[in-house]
Amino acid sequence: MHPILKLLAQRLALGIVLLFAASVLIFVGTTILPGDVAQSILGQSATPQALANLRTELGLNDPPVARYFAWLGGVLQGDLGTALTNGRDISESLGGRFRNTMFLAFWAALVSVPLAILLGLIAVRFRDRWPDKLISGITLTSISIPEFLIGYVLMFFVAVKLGWAPSVAMINDSMTLGQKLNAISLPVAVLTLVVLAHMMRMTRAAILNVMQSAYIETAELKGLSTFEVIRKHAFPNAIAPIVNVVMLNLAYLVVGVVVIEVVFVYPGMGQYLVDHVSKRDVPVVQACGLIFAAVYIVLNMVADIVSILANPRLRHPK
C-alpha cells in the first residue's frame, strides 16, 4: 500500500478509537457527578415524594453499564435521546444550537484566518521593523486580556455609548442574513481578537523558520523580491504548522466560546451545555460532550492529514 494511504488509514482508525474512548470518559464523568437530575430539576422545591416519583419516571434506577450501552446504541443510530429536564428531543434542540455555534465560528474564522495569515506575512516581510512590532504588540495585548473583558469593553463603547451594534447577539431563524450578521458583529470581533495572535505568531514563526533554509537563499540570489520569496517559496513549505494552529483555533471557536456566548447571550452550544450541566441533565451533557470531542478529533485529524499530504518526503517515497 502507498505509505500515504497507510498513514491516512491509521490516522482515521485512531480517530475512531479516540472517539470511543471519549464516549466512555464522558459517560463515566457524568455518572460520578454529585447530586442527581431529579433533585436539580425540582431544586429547592423538592419534596421526598416528588423526588422519588421523578426518579422512577426518568429511569435513574437502572445500572450504569446498561445505561451506557443503551445510550451508545442510540447514538450510533443517530438518536441522542430526550432531555430529562423538559422532555425535548436532544437532536432537535441541539441541531439549532449547533448550527448557531457553527455560524458564529464560521464568520469568526472567515475574518480571523485570512487576517492572521496576512498579518503574519506582513510581519515577516517587515521583520523587526515597526509594522512587525506594531502587529505583534496589538495581537499579544488582545490575547493577554481575558475575553470577557474585551467583550464588556466593546459592549460598553460600541453598543451602549455609540449604539452601532446590539449588545445582545440573539439570532433566530426569522432574521435575514444581514440582521444576523449585525447581531453577531460584536462577538465576531471579540473572537477575532482572541484567536488572531496565536495564528499570526505561528504563521510568522513558521515562515521565518523556512526562511532559514538554503533554497530561500537561492531564491533570494535569483533576485526575487522579498514578498515573492515569501509567497512562492516560504509560505507553501510552512503550510503544515500553519494549518495545525488554524485547526486548533477553529476547534476553539466551536467548543471554547462559552464565555462569549454567555456575555453576548448567543444561543449556541456552550450555553446549552452549561445549563444542562447545572441541572444534571446527563443525556444532554453526554451529547454535547460527544459532539465537542468529535469536533476536536476531526479538526486535529484534518490538520494531521494536511501535514502528511504536505510532507514531500512522504509524497515521494524512495
Add this chain to the structure above:
Amino acid sequence: MNEQLQQMSRDVAKGRMTRREFVGRAAALGVTAVAANAMLASSARAAGPVRGGTLKLGSSGGESTNTMDPALTASEVPLSNIRHWGETLTEVNPDGTLEHWLAESVEPSADAKTWAFKIRKGVEFSNGKTMTPEDVLKTMQRHSNDESKSGALGIMKGIADMKVDGDNFIVELETANADLPYLMADYHLMIQPDGGMDNPAAGIGTGAYTIEFDEPGVRHGFKRRDNYWNPDKRGFTEFSEVLVLNDATARTAALQSGQVHMINRVEPKVASLLDRAPNLSVKSVSGRGHYVFIAHIDTAPFDNNDLRLALKYAINRVELVDKILRGYGSVGNDMPINKSYPLFDNTIEQRTYDVAKAKEHYAASGHDGSPIILRVSDGAFPGAVDAASLFQQSAQAAGIPLEIKREPNDGYWSEVWNVQPFCASYWGGRPVQDQMYTTAYLSTADWNDTRWKRPEFDEMLLAARAELDNAKRKEIYSKMGQMLRNEGGLILPMFNDFISGVANNVGGWEDDPNGEVMNNKSSIKCWVMDT
C-alpha cells in the same frame, strides 16, 4: 400654546402622534426636549394604558432546560412565561390584599374548614373552550395527586377533599385555614383546560397571551389574544417577549442600549450608577425575600441554644446590609417575617451586634472552642461568600471560631442546603405568615431546613390559621415570631430588595413586594408609551 401642547401630548398617549413628532413640534414651539418628554410622560400616565407595540423583558433565571409546565416552574423566566398564558383563582395585590380573579367570590364556612370558590363565568381558554369548575378541580387534582412533581404539593397537602358543586369549586380542609384564598394565588396553580392532564406545557390557559415562540434558555414570545376576558387590566401590548439574559452585565447593557424595556435583578453595586442613565430608572422594592444562615438545631453544636444566641449576637446586620446589599435591603431580626407581611408585630425588639452578649452566651454554651464550620457558596445568595467572611470577622471579635468552607454553586441545593448542619441559604418569602411558617417551620414540613420541631409552635400555627379575628391572629403570630427569634436555628441578618431597571417609555409600572419585576407580572400589566 400650553393647551395646544397638552392636546398634542394626549394625542401621543392615544397613539395618534409619534413621540418623535411631538418632541419636534414642541421644539418648534420653543419647548426643550427634556420638558417635552416630562410633559409626555405625565400625560401618558394620566391617559392610561397605551395599546399595541412590543414589550421586552430581559430576565435572569432562565435556562435551556425550562418548560412551560406550571408544576415545574421554579425560577424567574419560567414564572414570567406562565403568567402570560395562565391565571390563578386569586391574586395577591401589591398592597398585600387579595383580589378575586378566576374565582368571582370566595366563601368560607364558619369554621374556615370548607371553602367555596365561585368560578367566574364566560371565561374562555385560549383554545376557545369555556372554563368550568371541572377544569379547576382537575387542575388542583393534578397538583395534589400522589404522582405529582408539582412545586405546589406542599400547599395541597392539607386538603382533605375537593369537589364541584354547581358553579362552585369546593375545598374541604383537614384543619381550618383562614389563608386558603392566598394559597390559591400560588403561581403553580394556573388553571388549565382539563387540568392540563394531557399536555401541561402546551400553554393553554385563561391568560391574555398565547405562545408565539418558545426557545428555552434564549427567548420566549407571546402574542395578545382577542378573546381575553379582562382586557382592561392585562394584555395592553400586541407582543411580549422574555429574553433570557443571565449575565448581569449583558442585562444592564441591553437595557441601556434599548434592546429591552425592563430587566430584573440589577446588581446592588451598579444600581445607583445605572439610575443616572437618562432614559431609564431603577426601581427598588423591599420585599419578603431574605438571606440567611441556617443551623440544624438537632445537631451538635447547634443543639445548644446559648451557642445559637451567641452566633445571632455575633453577626453585624447593619454592616451586611451596607456592604452586601449596598443599602438595598433592611436588617432582619432572626425571624422570617418583616413589615411587608400583613399582621406583622413591629414592637418586637430589634437584635443588634453585641460583642459582650455574644461572649456571654458563647461562654454559657460551654463550646470546646473547636471551629464551627459554616458552608457557603454564592449560589446560596449573591455575595454569600463575602457575607460569611464578614460574619467570621465580627464573630472573631467575640471569640467565636467560625470557619468558612466554600462549596461549589453547582449542586448546592442538593448537597449542602438541608443536608449540612450549618450553611448559607435564601428564602423568597411567601404572601402570608402562615404559608411561610408552614413551608419551613412546621414540624412536618419537608423544607424544615433548621429542624425546628416544636409541638407548641405547631399548635399556635394551627390556632392562628383557624382564627378569623385578625387582632388575635396578630397576637399569636407575634408570639411565634419571638419564639423563633429567641430559640430557632435561623440567623436572619437581612431582607433583600428587588431591584429592577425600567425604561422611561414603559407605562403601568407599580412596585410590588410579592416578587421581582412586579411579581413577574410586568410583562402582562405594563405597556409601551411610544409605539
